[in-house]
Amino acid sequence: MRRHYTCIHQLFTPMATRLHLFILAFIAFSVNGICNAQSVAKTDTLTAIQLKPYGRYMYNQQHNLELISSAVHFGVSFTGEECAVYVSLADTNAHNYLQYELDGVYQKKLRFNGNSKAPIVISATPGKHTIWFYKATEAHTGAIIIEKVAANKVTPLSVQKLPLIEFIGNSITCGAAADASEVPCSTGSYHDQHNAYMAYGPRVARALKANFVLSSVSGIGIYRTWNMDSPSMPQVYENVDFQVAQQQKWDFNTYSPKIVSIALGTNDISRGDGVHARKPFDTAVYEAHFVKFIQLVKTKYPKAQIALLSSPMVKGESGKILENCLRSIKTKIDALYPKDKPVATFFFPPMDSHGCSGHPSVEDHAILAEQLNPFFKKLLKDQ
Template identity: 60%
Template sequence: MQQELPASALQPVGRYQVNNAQNLELITSAAHVGFSFEGREAKVVASASYAGAHSYFQYELDGEYQKRVRISGLNDTVVITAPSAGKHTVWVYKTTEAHTGPLVIQKVVGANVKPLIRPNAPLIEFIGNSITCGAAADPSEVPCGTGEYHDQHNAYQAYGPRVARAVKANFILSSVSGYGAYRNWNNNGPTLPEVYEKIDLQGKTTQRWDFAKFTPAIVSIALGTNDFSDGDGKTPRLPFDSARFVNAYVGFVKDVKSKYPKAQIALMSSSMMNGPRKQTLENCLTAVKKQIDTAYPSAKPVALHFFKPMQASGCTGHPSVAEHGVMAAELEPFFKSLL
């Protein structure tokens, strides 16, 4: 017998809210929900943020990744088909990032459909920019330079979710394309530290995120690529300021520590940077670590990981899905040691 599971009964991981219509809005990249059903198929009724918009989700069926699905307009139904009868599990992940609008889940329809709860495991929060979002990584359906910016997003295959799955940890992503520690790629802000407390990581939003909902064991922060960038060539851009970068970064780490006092802080460099800029960023992150370790002598020391440089081959110079796999493999022993 077919049953309807309202989206408000699901147990999301990542930033989310239940809206006035009692639908579930998955807000951040790779925010996810799970459900089980019996038989051969279940239906997910979902929508983009407004009538003309589209979004994407990705899903696993019985622990195996399936594909990316486009969600169009205010009412779209995705049929998930299992190869055999019996009981099945599904995890649905938002593919796109917060600033392209929420992925709205209205309900799940199927036989004996029930919400799943994430297995009990340490949680890693990945804070960062477009790289952390998995932006511009996947032109498999919409070629680079065509469609809209979020058409090449692939949050499920970004380095953070991949390394979390490899080390059997849960994960949330708090990342925004183009944002930096003290300035963004083509403007002076609001920066990631300035929007971190907003539920959707956007400057104009007044609603705050409730940090009590999740308690990460590790907070991974990867900022700097955009602070160092030359901008869009239109907006005036001053040379990179190491002192401002370090001060802003230290302030942000202190803010994160105020929310998660027991979390291990891990700072990442950028896989997209080479040469003198790469060295300067690593020097800055070492300075941030020194200041934080001095300020919190009884806490776990800040961990650092400096990426091996790569010639990124995704869209607009970003890492591709395959290159995110390389980054995740490089990070796996680092996170294993922290856990």
């Protein structure tokens, strides 16, 4: 009987072992599946439509977010060590730049290529974080397309409710040719040295706890460009991306600025490139176009304070001519709108620029912002 029992035990041992291994494998698979599910659950996703951008932007037919204007920005909060932003460009052969703040501290510019499939990944220490992304370049560089943002417990952030200043201007307002820290002057593409975050407008806004929008185009003026007769800012201001051919208009009900700062004249008074025919600067034409443009702005923002800025790059006799024009424009607008707040004017001291191609550098923009802070502080206080 003992021997019979032994034979039966030997017969069923392999079957029991196989059953045991199957059970262990099933448990391991199940546990691994649960772990993987938990890992996936830790990466949440915000679609572009859920983000809350600030500046000029639009949503395309794929419901992706197109960042258009200089320093247009959006923010998210997340928990963990990584945040991934899925970006692209309409031109796969092009490249562009974002820049970002992490937990309130500016970090750096981020270059990416239009044909890249991988997201931009921001690394952080373990914990809860806030991050704000800014477009470093201007509208004419092309839109930066945001598809989604992925991170653990990622949540969209709204811009704090603060007084808004809209800065209308040219390449100086864009922060163009200001940053040669990574790509030296006279090399690469024009937008490689853009740094909108460090331009004077955003600096003033941050210092005075205000919001900002940059409506700026390199080379543009009130009635002509730096070397050609058109386009001018009045021709493109209403178009969403400041392009002449653009049919889609910007919705001016999106924001209500307390102050509209206009710094245009550097390119109107420019002597040009020596290639295209150019007439001398016409003060009458400049003033007439400027008055009409301010009237256009007033139709968009009837309650906004208008502020006119001179150019730190225009010196000597040209600088005096430009300042006299701005004084005359102020007088004309104040007479046309006697019940509105008088137009404010600010005249920069002449500056020797240290950026590329005669533009202010990042460090120069810090000086410009310091000069402007008391001026805008008073205007905000008087609102």
